[in-house]
Amino acid sequence: xxxxxxxxxxxxxxxxxxxxxxxxxxxxxxxLIGPSMFAQEKAPSNEPIHYDREPTVVKQVTPKYPELxxxxxxxxxxxxxxxxxESGDVTKTAILRSDxxxxxxxxxxxAQQWKFSPAMKEAKPxxxxxxxxxxxxxxxxxKEKSKEHDVFIESLQSIAINIIQGSKLEQxxxxxxxxxxxxxxxxxxxxxxxxxxxxxxCKVVQGPNSKxxxxxxxxxxxxxxxxxxxxxVSANGKRERYHTVLIVRQPGGDWKIRxxxxxx
Numbered sequence: 019x020x021x022x023x024x025x026x027x028x029x030x031x032x033x034x035x036x037x038x039x040x041x042x043x044x045x046x047x048x049x050l051i052g053p054s055m056f057a058q059e060k061a062p063s064n065e066p067i068h069y070d071r072e073p074t075v076v077k078q079v080t081p082k083y084p085e086l087x088x089x090x091x092x093x094x095x096x097x098x099x100x101x102x103x104e105s106g107d108v109t110k111t112a113i114l115r116s117d118x119x120x121x122x123x124x125x126x127x128x129a130q131q132w133k134f135s136p137a138m139k140e141a142k143p144x145x146x147x148x149x150x151x152x153x154x155x156x157x158x159x160x161k162e163k164s165k166e167h168d169v170f171i172e173s174l175q176s177i178a179i180n181i182i183q184g185s186k187l188e189q190x191x192x193x194x195x196x197x198x199x200x201x202x203x204x205x206x207x208x209x210x211x212x213x214x215x216x217x218x219x220c221k222v223v224q225g226p227n228s229k230x231x232x233x234x235x236x237x238x239x240x241x242x243x244x245x246x247x248x249x250x251v252s253a254n255g256k257r258e259r260y261h262t263v264l265i266v267r268q269p270g271g272d273w274k275i276r277x278x279x280x281x282x
Contacts, residue, residue: 069137069144073102077133081124081152088156089247089262091234094118095153096125104143106134114149125152171235174246177275178263179230182250184223187213195266195274202280209278222261222278227253242267258282 087094094117101110111126129150136143181190191213198209202220211217232249246263259282266276 069139069146071138073106073134073137073146073148075132076106076135077131079128079131081121081128081154083154084120084124087118087120087154089234089236089245091156091247092118092120093155094121095151096121098125098129098150098152100129100132100148100150101145102134102136102148103145104136106136106143108132108134121152121154124154125150128152170237170241173273174235174244174265175233177265177273178246178248178261179233181213181222182224182230182248182261183226183228185226187223193265193273193275195268195276198275198277200278200280209275220280222280224250224252224257224259229253244273 086092095115096113096117097115099112099114100108103109108130111129113122113126116122129152132150134148137146138144177190177193180186191210194210194213196210200207200209200212200220200222202222205219207217207220209222212220212222229251230248231251232247234247235244236247237244244265246261246265248261248263250259250261251257259280262279263275264277265273268274
């Protein structure tokens with residue numbers, strides 16, 4: 019999967035704000051996991067644990083990358099302390115450290131499925147604490163970004179920003195599929211009708227002086243689908259909105275917007 023993040027029009031990239039955002043998703047992810055042990059930890063009874071042989075991992079389960087984090091371009095790490103019983107099963111989990119709460123549930127669900135050979139004391143299995151770090155990392159294009167990809171990203175950015183700012187709107191409508199829809203709060207409407215002004219319950223256009231401080235694009239490896247995430251701020255700075263736009267390549271090669279979700 020291709021990913022792309024950039025500042026828009028000289029405005030500071032704002033990753034933390036993106037943590038609060040958006041719906042739906044196209045994309046894959048990268049994840050690194052490595053277990054490490056806490057020796058001489060405390061048991062739930064607060065009694066010191068002593069053992070002759072530490073537990074070892076026999077089964078690992080990879081957490082599912084949270085969709086919201088994936089869409090917002092968020093990376094992070096969660097360090098869990100888990101209680102491994104005499105059978106080597108994880109029966110309790112606790113957060114020791116977390117970069118963002120968005121990752122905590124995925125990490126805990128995965129950890130509960132891990133299996134260990136139990137710690138041993140005097141040739142008998144004993145229950146102990148084990149620490150497991152889960153590192154959530156997004157895929158990266160690295161140095162091999164192609165010129166074609168960069169031009170494509172600029173095109174996606176231009177379409178979305180022009181629609182939000184109401185610039186070249188008639189031209190931008192040619193990039194909207196007839197069946198495309200927009201969701202704004204509790205309202206679901208045809209996107210083309212919204213842009214034509216036929217429907218007032220949904221609003222995508224915020225005006226020519228609105229600002230776009232955040233932009234992210236995720237493109238499938240075959241470059242046949244893309245998910246674009248933007249943050250917009252009204253001209254007076256009083257309203258912030260988050261936009262998630264799904265764009266799909268048509269059989270003829272043209273790119274068309276299929277859905278537009280707005281929140282805020």
